[in-house]
Amino acid sequence: MTMARTATNAEDLAALCRQTLAQDGPAVRFEGHWTRWAQIRAVASGVEAALDAAGVPPGAPVAFAPRNSPASLAAFLPLLAQQRRVRMLYPFQSPEALAAQIAGCEVAALVMERGDFAPAVLRALAAAGIVGIALDPGGAAAVGARAEVRAALPCELRAPALEILTSGTTGPPKPFAIGYDVVLGYVRQAKALADARTGPAAPPLLCFPLSNISGLYSLAMSFLRGERVILLERFSVAAWRDYVVEFRPPAGGGPPAALAMILEAQVPREDLASLASFSTGAAPLDPDVRARFEATYGIPVLQTYGATEFGGPVTALSLDLLRTYGADKAASVGRPFGGAKIRIRREEDGALADAGEVGRVEVISPRMGPEWIVTSDLGLLDADGFLSLHGRADGAIQRGGFKIVPERVEQVLLAHPDVAEVAVVGVPDARLHEVPGALVVPRDPESPPEVRVLDAHVRAHLPATHVPRAGVSPAHFRARSRSRPTGARCARFWSGMRYRRTDKGQGALALARPIATIPAKEMGAGAWLRRRSTPAISTSTSGNRSRVRNCASRSRRTTSVAGCTRCTTPIACIMILTSRARDAGAA
DSSP, X not given: OOHHHHHHHHHHHHHHHHHHHTOOSEEEEXXXXXXXXXXXXXXXXXXXXXXXXXXXXXXXXXXXXXXXXXXXXXXHHHHHHTTOOEEEOOSSBOHHHHHHHHHTOOOSEEEEEGGGOOHHHHHHHHHHTOEEEEEEXXXXXXXXXXXXXXXXXTTTTSOOEEEEEOOSTTSSOOEEEEEHHHHHHHHHHHHHHHHHOOSOOOOOEEOSOXXXXXXXXXXXXXXXXXXXXXXXXSOOHHHHHHHHHHXXXXXXXXXXXXXXXXXXXXXXXXXXXXXXXXXXXXXXXXXXXXXXXXXXXXXXXXXXXXXXXXXXXXXXXXXXXXXXXXXXXXXXXXXXXXXXXXXXXXXXXXXXXOTTOOEEEEEEOTTTOXXXXXXXXXXXXXXXXXXXXXXXXXXXXXXXXXXXXXXXXXXXXXXXXXXXXXXEEEEEETTTEEEXXXXXXXXXXXXXXXXXXXXXXXXXXXXXXXXXXXXXXXXXXXXXXXXXXXXXXXXXHHHTEEEEEOTTSOEEEEESSOGGGSOHHHHSSSOOEXXXXXXXXXXXXXXXXXXXXXXXXXXXXXXXXXXXXXXXXXXXXXXXXXXXXXXXXXX
16 A cells, blocks of 8 residues: 555544544443533543643554543543554553553553553553653643653654554464554444435444454444444353343354353343344354254354454354355355455465365455465355364464464563463353463472462463463372373363362362362373473473373374373372463453
C-alpha cells in the first residue's frame, strides 16, 4: 500500500473518530449505568490536553493499556483521531511485569487507568522519560514525576497503526502492527452489515479484552462508528444472560470458555430462545462441550478462525453452510471468506497436503497483503474446503485465546534461586482448553519453595495468563519402570487428578490420590505428562536423568521425569501447579 493511500486511510479514520465524538445521547452501558457521549468527550479531550501539556508531539507514538471501561473506550478515540502509532499493552499483569515492558517501548507516553499506575510503573516511566496519562471517569491528567519527553523516537516516521501483541499463532508472542486501513475496513464491513439489516438492532455486547485483536475487531465494528454499546469488564454468565433476555438479539457470541460456563450455570433454555446461533473463536473448543451446548439449547455453535497476524478472522462457519453441508461440518471452523486463502503443508516433507491430511496451516489474508502467512497451527482441509484444527506444531499451551510457550515460563521459574529444574506442560481444562502446569524440582528437597513465592515470582515477570498457580502436591516416588511410555499410561497418570473450582472462581489441580500411591508401573518411567517433544529438564540430583519422548500411540507428546537407569534413587520433590482460571475474561 502506498504512503498516500495509508495517509488517506488514517485521515478517514481520524475524521470518523471526530464525528463519533460529536454525538449526543447514551454511549456506553457499564455495570448497569449509561455513560453519555458528553462524558466520553470529556475524557477524550482530557487525553489530548494532557498529552499536549506534557509536550508530547502530535505524531509521537504512545503506549495504551486499556481496561474494559468507559474511560478506556473514550481514550481510543483521540489516539486514533491524532493518527498516532499506538503500542497496546495488557493491563492484567503485575506492576513489575508492566514496568519491564515499558522499559522496552519506544514511546513518548503511557495512557491507562489511574489505578494501574503503581509505584513500579511510575519508576519505570521516570527512568525511560515517558509521560504517564491517567484516565478517570470524567477526564485525564498527567501523573508521576515530570520527566523530559524523549526528543528522538525511532517510530516517529512510521505509519499510524495499532501494535498488538500476538497470541502466538505464528510463533512466540510479539508486537504486530494493525494498520489504520485494516481498522477502517472493519468499520466499513460493519456499515455494510448494518445497511443490509432490517428492523432495529440490539446494542452490541463488548466482552473481549480491548487490548487484543478480538477486542479491537468488536470495538471497530460498533463503538468507533458511533453505536451505543453494552460493555462488560469480562465475560460473565449473569451479565450475558441479562443482555440476551433484555435485548433479544438474533445471534449470540463469546469466547469458547463461555459455553461451558453457560452450561454449568444451567441458564434456562427459554432465556436464550431468541438466539439462532452462537459464534465463537480465538481458542480451541472442546467438541463435547459444543455437543452438550447444542443438545441443551438447540442453538448451533459457529466457529471462526483468526489471529492478530491475519488482522482478524479468515474462516467462519455460517448457518447457511451448516444447512447446506449438514452436521458433519459442525466441528470445523468453516470456509475462508473475504478473499482469504488456506492451504495445508505436510510437516514430514514440506509438500502441500492433500484433502484430509493434517499439516501446518498457511493463510493469505487480503487485509494484510498477498503473502502466505505460516502458522504453528495444525489443521486439515476436507474435500469441500472446510478447515478443521488439530492442535499445535510447536507444543504451545492453548489457554483460551492465549498461546503460552512453555519455555518462556520455564526460563522464569528457573531464575528463582530455590528451583533446580522445571518442566511446564498443558493441563486439560474444561473451560479454557488448557492451563499451564509446572513440575518443579527444588534445590533443597527438604525445604521446597512455597506456591505463593513461585506465583509472585512468575507474576512479576509474565502476564497473569502465564502463571502456574494454586494446588501443590509434594511427594517422593521411585521410578522403577523403564519401558516405553504409552498414551494409556499418560491417561492413567492424569486420571489421578481432578480440576476443581473454588467458590472464589480460583482453579486448583488436586490429586485424587497422592503420587506416592500411584504404582510405578502405571506411571511408566516416572510422571508422564502431555507436552511438546523438545527436551525440558536435566535433573542432577543423585545422578538422576530426565528424558523426553513421544507416546507410543503418537497421539500426544509427553515428558518424563525419570530415575537414573542405574538405580532407583527418587528425584526429590515434585510440585504440580496449575494456572488460575478466574473466568473467561482473559481468554
